[in-house]
Amino acid sequence: xxxxxxxxxxxxxxxxxxxxxxxxxxxxxxxxxxxxxxxxxxxxxxxxxxxxxxxxxxxxxxxxxxxxxxxxxxxxxxxxxxxxxxxxxxxxxxxxxxxxxxxxxxxxxxxxxxxxxxxxxxxxxxxxxxxxxxxxxxxxxxxxxxxxxxxxxxxxxxxxxxxxxxxxxxxxxxxxxxxxxxxxxxxxxxxxxxxxxxxxxxxxxxxxxxxxxxxxxxxxxxxxxxxxxxxxxxxxxxxxxxxxxxxxxxxxxxxxxxxxxxxxxxxxxxxxxxxxxxxxxxxxxxxxxxxxxxxxxxxxxxxxxxxxxxxxxxxxxxxxxxxxxxxxxxxxxxxxxxxxxxxxxxxxxxxxxxxxxxxxxxxxxxxxxxxxxxxxxxxxxxxxxxxxxxxxxxxxxxxxxxxxxxxxxxxxxxxxxxxxxxxxxxxxxxxxxxxxxxxxxxxxxxxxxxxxxxxxxxxxxxxxxxxxxxxxxxxxxxxxxxxxxxxxxxxxxxxxxxxxxxxxxxxxx
Numbered sequence: 001x002x003x004x005x006x007x008x009x010x011x012x013x014x015x016x017x018x019x020x021x022x023x024x025x026x027x028x029x030x031x032x033x034x035x036x037x038x039x040x041x042x043x044x045x046x047x048x049x050x051x052x053x054x055x056x057x058x059x060x061x062x063x064x065x066x067x068x069x070x071x072x073x074x075x076x077x078x079x080x081x082x083x084x085x086x087x088x089x090x091x092x093x094x095x096x097x098x099x100x101x102x103x104x105x106x107x108x109x110x111x112x113x114x115x116x117x118x119x120x121x122x123x124x125x126x127x128x129x130x131x132x133x134x135x136x137x138x139x140x141x142x143x144x145x146x147x148x149x150x151x152x153x154x155x156x157x158x159x160x161x162x163x164x165x166x167x168x169x170x171x172x173x174x175x176x177x178x179x180x181x182x183x184x185x186x187x188x189x190x191x192x193x194x195x196x197x198x199x200x201x202x203x204x205x206x207x208x209x210x211x212x213x214x215x216x217x218x219x220x221x222x223x224x225x226x227x228x229x230x231x232x233x234x235x236x237x238x239x240x241x242x243x244x245x246x247x248x249x250x251x252x253x254x255x256x257x258x259x260x261x262x263x264x265x266x267x268x269x270x271x272x273x274x275x276x277x278x279x280x281x282x283x284x285x286x287x288x289x290x291x292x293x294x295x296x297x298x299x300x301x302x303x304x305x306x307x308x309x310x311x312x313x314x315x316x317x318x319x320x321x322x323x324x325x326x327x328x329x330x331x332x333x334x335x336x337x338x339x340x341x342x343x344x345x346x347x348x349x350x351x352x353x354x355x356x357x358x359x360x361x362x363x364x365x366x367x368x369x370x371x372x373x374x375x376x377x378x379x380x381x382x383x384x385x386x387x388x389x390x391x392x393x394x395x396x397x398x399x400x401x402x403x404x405x406x407x408x409x410x411x412x413x414x415x416x417x418x419x420x421x422x423x424x425x426x427x428x429x430x431x432x433x434x435x436x437x438x439x440x441x442x443x444x445x446x447x448x449x450x451x452x453x454x455x456x457x458x459x460x461x462x463x464x465x466x467x468x469x470x471x472x473x474x475x476x477x478x479x480x481x482x483x484x485x486x487x488x489x490x491x492x493x494x495x496x497x498x499x500x501x502x503x504x505x506x507x508x509x
Contacts (some may be wrong), residue, residue: 006355014037014219018390027045027133027185028045028074028132028133028409029042029043029045029046029047029049029050029111029131029132029133030042030043030045030046030129030130030131031046031049031084031128031129031130032107032118032127032128032129032450033084033088033127033128033129033130034126034127035084035088035126035127035489036392037084037088038472040127041286044402045133047133048460049100049109049111049133049134050100053062067100067108068071068082068097068098068099068100068274069098069099069100069101069108070098070099071097071098071099073099073101073108077098082129083096083098083113083114083115083132084115084128084130085128086115086128087115087116087117087129087130088117088125088127088128089117089125090117090125090499091117091118092115092116093113093115093116093130093444094114094353095112095113095114095116096112096113096114097110097111097112097113097135098110098111098112098113098132102218102374104417109134109135109136110135110136111132111133111134111135112132112133112135112252113132114129114130114131114132115128115130115131116128116129117129127232127357132235145358149364153172153173154173155172155174156174156255157172157174157253158171158172158174158175158178158179158189158233158252158253158254158255159172159251159252159253159256160175160186160251160252160254160485161173161175161249161250161251162190162191162249162250162252163248163250163323164247164248164250165394166190166246166250167188167189167190168186168187168188168189168190168191169187169249170187171186171187172185178225178231178254178256179193179194179223179225179226180226180227181193181227185226189466191252193217194223194224195223195224196222196223196224196230197224198222198230199222200262207219207237209356210237211237211238211239211250211434212239212247214239214241216236216237216238217235217236217237218234218235218236218286219234220232220233220234220235220257221233221235221254223254231256231258232253232256232257232258232261233254233256233257233423234251234254234255234257235252235254235255236252236253236254237250237251237252238250238251238252238253241453242294243370250438255507260452268347268466277435283309284309284457284474284475285309285311285317286378286381287317288382289382289385289505289506290380290382290503290505290506291473291474291502291503291506292309292317292319292474292501292502292503292504293473293474293475293476293477293478293501293502294307294309294475294478294499294500294501294502295475295479295481295482295498295499295500295501296497296498296499297482297494297497297498298332298497299445299494299496299497299498303331303332303335303497304323304324304325304331304332304334304335304373305321305322305323305324305335305443305445305497305498305499306320306321306335306338306339306498306499307319307320307321307322307441307499307501308320308339308342308343310342310343310346312346312349312379314349315344315381315382315383316350316380316381316382316383317379317380317382318346318377318379319377319378319379319380319441319501319503320339320342320375320376320377320379321376321394321397321442321443321499321501322335322338322339322342322373322374322375322376323373323374323375323394323395323443323445323497323499324338324371324372324373325370325371325372325373331497334363334366334367334371334373335373336377337363337366337403338373338417341358341359341362341363342355342359342377344357345358351390351392351427352377352388352389352390352425352427353377353413353414353424353426353427354380355377355390356377356390356392356417356423356425357423357424357425359375360392360393360417360418360420360423361421363417363418364418364419364421366418372391372393372416372417372418372419373392373416373417373418374391374392374394374395374416374417375391375392375393375394375416375417376389376391376394376395376397376410376441377389377390377391378394378397378410378441380437380503381430382434384430384432385432385433385434385505386430386431386432386433387399387430387431387433387439387503388427388428388429388430389410389413389427389428389451390414390425390426390427390428391410391411391412391413391414391424391425392412392413392414392415392417392425393412393416393417394415394416395412395442395443395444395447396409396410396411396412396459397409397410397439397440397441397442398410398439398440398459398463399431399433399437399439399440399441399462400437400438400439400466400470401434401437402434402435402436402437404467404470407437407464408431410428410439410441413425413426413427413428416492421431427455433503434505435505435506436470436504436505436506437504437505438466438470438502438503438504438505439502439503440462440463440466440501440502441461441500441502442481442499442500442503443461443469443496443498443500444496445494445496445497445498445499446462446481446482446485446498446499446500447459447462448496449485449486449488449489449494449498450492450495451488451489451490451492451497452488452489452490452492457484457485457488457489461483461484461488462484462485462500465477465480465481465484466481466502470504474503474504475501477502478500478501478502479498481498481500482498482500485498486498
C-alpha cells in the first residue's frame with residue numbers, strides 16, 4: 001500500500017505532466033529562466049515564434065534572445081532591457097510591442113510581450129517568466145483600422161454613423177465644417193437636425209425603407225445648416241451588419257454640392273442666353289447680284305458683339321455691326337438693348353446718322369458711366385449698287401477692288417454711343433460698288449487678337465485673308481476670319497468677341 005509521501009509525489013507528478021501538456025499546447029510562447037538567466041523551460045510556441053530550438057537555448061538568456069527591436073524596427077533592444085532580463089530584476093512588463101527579426105524569421109514578426117518575476121516562498125526573486133504571442137496580423141489589422149480612421153477623419157466628405165434607431169454615434173470633422181454642428185452637439189441626436197423642410201414625409205419614408213432593407217441609398221438631399229442656410233448634399237447611406245447578418249448601424253457619406261449645382265445652373269442659364277443671343281443674328285438675306293454673310297463668335301457664352309440685317313421699306317438693306325464695351329453677360333444685355341433700339345428707329349425709316357443719334361440718346365439713360373457701344377451702320381441699295389454708311393466710333397470698314405487693292409476705308413463719323421449727349425454723326429453718302437468688289441465690316445476682336453508674345457493680328461492680316469479667299473462664299477470668308485485670328489493667337493485665351501460681315505458683288509451684277 002502506497003505511503004502518504006508516495007501519494008503526494010504521484011499527485012505532484014500528475015500535476016507536472018498536466019502543466020507540461022498545457023504549456024506545450026498554448027499558442028503563447030513561454031520561457032522560464034532562473035536568476036542567472038539560464039533557460040529552465042521553453043514551450044514549442046516560443047521556439048516557433050523566436051526561431052530557436054530547445055537545444056539551442058544558451059545558459060545566458062540575454063544572448064539567446066537575439067534580434068529584438070523597438071517598434072521603430074531599427075533600434076535593437078539593449079540586452080539589459082529585454083523583458084525577461086527586467087523580470088529577473090523584479091520588474092513586471094505589460095503588453096509591450098517588439099519587432100523580432102533573426103535568421104529564422106524574414107522579414108520579421110511583431111510580438112506582444114508580458115513578463116514577470118518568479119519568487120520563492122520567502123518572496124525573493126528566483127527567476128523570471130516571459131510570455132508572448134505573434135501579433136503580426138493583429139498589428140496589420142490595427143494599422144489598417146488606424147489608416148481607415150485617419151481617412152474618415154481627414155476626408156472632405158461628411159461622414160455620419162448612427163445606430164439602427166438613427167441616433168448619431170459618430171461624425172467626422174467634415175460634418176462639423178459643413179453643417180456648423182459640433183461633434184458634441186450632434187452625438188445622441190438624429191440626422192433630423194439637418195432637416196430642411198423642403199422634402200415631404202414620403203421622401204424620407206422611401207429613403208428609410210430603402211436602406212433599412214439593405215439597399216444602398218443614393219440621392220440628392222437638401223439639408224439645413226445650423227445657421228439656417230440651405231445646402232445640397234449628394235448622399236449615400238449604407239447599412240452595416242455584423243458577422244451573423246444582424247443590422248447594427250447606418251453610415252451616411254455626403255458631399256456638399258451646392259457650389260457645383262450653382263455653377264451648373266449658371267452654365268445652363270448662360271447657355272440659354274447664348275442660344276437666345278444666337279437667334280438675334282439674323283440670317284443673311286438673299287439679294288440678286290450680292291453674296292452677303294456674317295459670323296459672330298463671343299469670347300464667353302454670351303457676348304457684346306452683334307450684326308444684323310434689316311430690310312427697309314424702299315427695298316434697301318440696313319446692315320448693323322456693333323461692339324458693346326467688354327464681353328460676357330452684361331455686355332450681351334447691352335447688345336440686346338442696342339439691337340432693339342436700332343430696329344425700332346430703323347422701322348421709322350430714319351437715315352443712318354439719325355438712327356445713331358436716337359440710339360445714343362436712349363443709351364445715355366441706360367448705360368453706367370464709362371460704358372459705351374460702337375456701332376457701324378451701312379445701307380445697301382441693290383437697285384443701283386450703292387453703299388452709304390455712318391459709324392459711331394467703330395473700327396473702320398473696307399471696300400476691296402476686284403484686284404484686291406484697297407478701294408476705300410470706311411472710317412468712324414462720330415463718337416461711340418452712350419458717352420456724350422447731343423452727339424452728331426455724319427452720313428457718308430453713296431459709294432458705288434462694282435462687280436467682284438468686297439465690302440468688309442469687322443469688330444476690334446478680329447484685329448486685336450494677340451499672340452502670347454503680344455503681337456496683334458491687325459487689319460492687314462484680316463484683309464490679306466479676305467483677298468486669299470475672295471472666290472469663297474461670303475459666309476465662309478466671315479467664319480474663316482475668326483479661325484485665322486484664333487490660329488494666329490496660338491491657343492492664347494480669346495479675350496474679346498470676334499465678328500465680321502462681308503458683302504460680295506457678284507460678277508453678273
